[in-house]
Amino acid sequence: MHAAARLIPAIDTADPARAAALAGALAPHCGALKLGLELFAAEGPAAMRAMTERAPVFLDLKLHDIPNTVAGAVRSLLPLRPAMLTLHGLGGPAMIAAAREAAEAAGAARPILLAVTVLTSMDAATLAETGVSGGPVQQVLRLARLALGAGADGLVCSPQEVSRIRDAFGAAPLLVVPGVRPAGSALGDQARTATPAEAVAAGADWIVVGRPITGAADPAAAAAAIAESLPA
Numbered sequence: 176m177h178a179a180a181r182l183i184p185a186i187d188t189a190d191p192a193r194a195a196a197l198a199g200a201l202a203p204h205c206g207a208l209k210l211g212l213e214l215f216a217a218e219g220p221a222a223m224r225a226m227t228e229r230a231p232v233f234l235d236l237k238l239h240d241i242p243n244t245v246a247g248a249v250r251s252l253l254p255l256r257p258a259m260l261t262l263h264g265l266g267g268p269a270m271i272a273a274a275r276e277a278a279e280a281a282g283a284a285r286p287i288l289l290a291v292t293v294l295t296s297m298d299a300a301t302l303a304e305t306g307v308s309g310g311p312v313q314q315v316l317r318l319a320r321l322a323l324g325a326g327a328d329g330l331v332c333s334p335q336e337v338s339r340i341r342d343a344f345g346a347a348p349l350l351v352v353p354g355v356r357p358a359g360s361a362l363g364d365q366a367r368t369a370t371p372a373e374a375v376a377a378g379a380d381w382i383v384v385g386r387p388i389t390g391a392a393d394p395a396a397a398a399a400a401i402a403e404s405l406p407a
């Protein structure tokens with residue numbers, strides 16, 4: 176894969192004009208654009224339609240509900256033609272299987288289904304507060320096994336679990352990796368991080384980068400610099 180194709184900028188804004196400007200500037204430097212909760216909550220399907228004109232869209236709504244409701248949400252989203260969709264692995268295998276069955280209705284145009292494991296904003300202590308002991312790696316591997324067994328095509332995980340997932344599950348699962356920070360850039364609320372090059376060297380298929388790109392004076396140049404930093 177060409178290095179730039181591995182980069183997915185997160186277009187996190189509620190302003191449709193800013194989203195369109197970022198999408199236009201970043202599309203030449205990436206493999207897909209990520210549309211998440213902030214923009215979808217503000218603009219809904221209209222934002223999706225505007226973005227799919229520019230690039231394949233990773234629709235990151237992190238679905239997490241009973242299987243029947245998640246299956247219905249997937250069916251409702253299929254006409255928007257997302258290239259990738261996220262679900263929370265914590266929803267369990269029946270929820271993932273219901274999403275997969277619903278997605279099959281799109282045939283060859285079916286979105287890639289990605290199970291979010293442990294949010295990259297959580298460290299071992301915040302995870303333990305939710306009742307999960309044993310640490311992020313163990314929980315990521317547990318959720319990965321359940322989600323992949325139930326029909327997820329891949330996973331969202333932090334760069335710190337990528338090599339462990341590859342060791343356990345091999346090359347097949349698609350790994351989408353946020354919590355990625357170029358050296359020296361602010362972590363913000365991210366807890367389990369690594370650089371773009373480290374994430375790809377560990378085995379990430381795609382890296383998701385938001386604020387280090389969208390907060391830069393020249394987002395296109397920031398994206399190009401990240402793409403250039405990646406191993407071939």
Ligand SMILES: O=C(O)c1cc(=O)[nH]c(=O)n1[C@@H]1O[C@H](COP(=O)(O)O)[C@@H](O)[C@H]1O
Nearest residue numbers: 185211293294295331353354383384385386
């Ligand atoms: O599903 C995601 O994309 C996601 C999962 C996760 O565990 N952590 C995470 O940061 N993300 C998303 O990745 C993006 C990261 O943005 P920055 O922290 O600004 O680079 C945001 O849009 C998050 O919603």
